[in-house]
């Protein structure tokens with residue numbers, strides 16, 4: 001296999017349009033601070049990266065083993081609190097970040113294995129219910145243990161100097177962009193995203209990944225071949241949880257804050273589900289594209305509607321339809337349209353077309 | 358038979374299962390020896406498939422025991438039994454529908470190789486496993502369809518794939534459940550020749566559920582008869598097939614075969 005193909009573990013996008021989209025995404029993200037200067041655009045690009053990791057890691061559960069978990073934001077939160085707690089307590093250093101991330105990942109893995117072994121023996125639907133219960137409990141815990149988690153208010157903290165906004169890598173701007181701590185933070189997030197995404201592609205195309213697909217297709221038959229579905233699903237859950245926790249650590253570093261609303265809320269869980277379904281389950285590339293669509297919509301749909309609303313100010317009805325307060329409605333419309341025209345998600349539908357054509 | 362003097366590889370003792378009020382398998386005690394092919398016959402609903410499910414672990418016995426190489430495996434989960442060498446093919450085709458034909462077989466080869474938990478290498482780098490999968494596909498004459506989705510195969514080819522998956526598991530005990538049912542006349546010999554080839558290995562144990570008496574006479578060393586869940590006859594093919602009880606069961610089969618078309 002050629003080097004490029006090996007890098008993506010031989011998992012070709014499967015449609016020319018898809019290849020173009022993915023390469024464009026990679027280039028755009030790699031040069032984001034230079035192509036889209038400004039604090040807000042950098043925040044958007046960072047969020048896109050983090051949600052690519054989060055949605056793709058969720059896909060390992062939903063897309064590759066076919067089970068629905070509602071605990072993904074809980075694992076996301078574990079990584080975020082893992083980083084936030086030591087930093088907020090005045091231990092500001094890379095060792096604290098590393099240790100906090102490892103701690104969050106380990107906790108996520110232990111809890112994921114516990115949930116898996118307890119409930120996957122029974123039935124997939126039981127697993128979903130248990131994840132919902134455990135995630136609600138974790139949310140409650142985070143808001144109640146004020147002394148550790150900061151409760152509803154969360155934790156605000158400083159980050160190592162290199163990542164803080166005041167830091168300057170070069171005295172002079174490069175291509176007109178000041179290489180400050182925000183840019184450093186972005187590239188840290190981007191690098192981790194790239195590595196984790198390639199890692200997930202590899203796992204999906206490993207012998208282990210092939211068993212996950214087999215279990216999704218026909219668990220009964222996989223068992224008859226000698227694969228213990230509980231073990232495989234539990235491990236997939238642990239892996240997915242571990243990667244979500246790393247994404248959480250990145251989120252905390254980006255915001256220099258962590259609280260229940262930024263990492264634990266169920267509305268984030270809904271966003272993740274939308275990303276995976278819109279992009280196409282079980283493809284990894286799909287959830288990555290889904291993450292782009294949803295994050296962009298969240299940031300730019302409202303301003304775009306404001307503009308439309310203003311532009312149509314003199315006309316009847318239209319300004320009301322495009323009133324920015326209705327942006328959720330339009331997000332819903334967008335979702336329905338995508339599901340209608342791409343029932344297998346963006347990637348699934350394009351691949352289906354490539355196979356026929 | 359040379360194997361009969363030795364300890365049996367597989368044995369059931371008083372094996373029973375009840376579904377609600379109905380006894381589907383009723384106190385079946387039977388020992389199977391290496392190197393023999395045992396045909397299991399009986400009318401529709403006699404409990405043959407259910408007996409298989411109890412042996413390979415898809416169902417749990419209400420009472421009685423299963424022993425493999427002398428070890429009690431009655432409560433063991435199906436995957437562990439498969440790894441200990443109980444290989445099962447299904448009467449109702451049971452495949453990975455959206456995966457390719459080759460991948461269906463490769464998964465069986467991979468299970469046999471025991472590398473399913475390897476998460477950091479690429480499956481496509483295990484060229485030896487892919488070659489083995491191709492080898493078994495070739496044995497059932499499915500090589501031209503290797504890249505098709507399993508769901509896209511016609512019924513006869515799906516039956517062949519089912520057999521290829523079992524072969525690829527390379528088990529000690531082969532359990533075939535009506536492998537040729539619904540196949541066209543010219544496809545049947547491919548499967549029967551394969552079963553004969555496994556038999557010729559000499560050290561394999563084969564359990565074959567089969568309705569067609571000519572197949573039974575051709576392949577079996579021994580025939581057991583299930584009737585309403587109970588084992589009612591056991592012996593040499595010629596003698597069992599001729600017995601009154603099989604005549605009754607066989608006629609029952611003939612009727613149902615006519616009904617199936």
Ligand SMILES: Nc1ncnc2c1ncn2[C@@H]1O[C@H](COP(=O)(O)OP(=O)(O)OP(=O)(O)O)[C@@H](O)[C@H]1O
Pocket residue numbers: 376381399400401402403404405406407408448
């Ligand atoms: N899971 C189950 N739940 C309830 N009843 C079952 C179940 N499996 C089998 N049975 C019943 O057990 C009896 C034996 O069925 P089985 O499939 O073992 O028969 P068989 O001998 O394989 O028949 P055939 O020749 O038609 O394949 C039937 O009456 C069937 O309805």
Ligand SMILES: [Mg+2]
Pocket residue numbers: 405406407448534
């Ligand atoms: Mg049957």
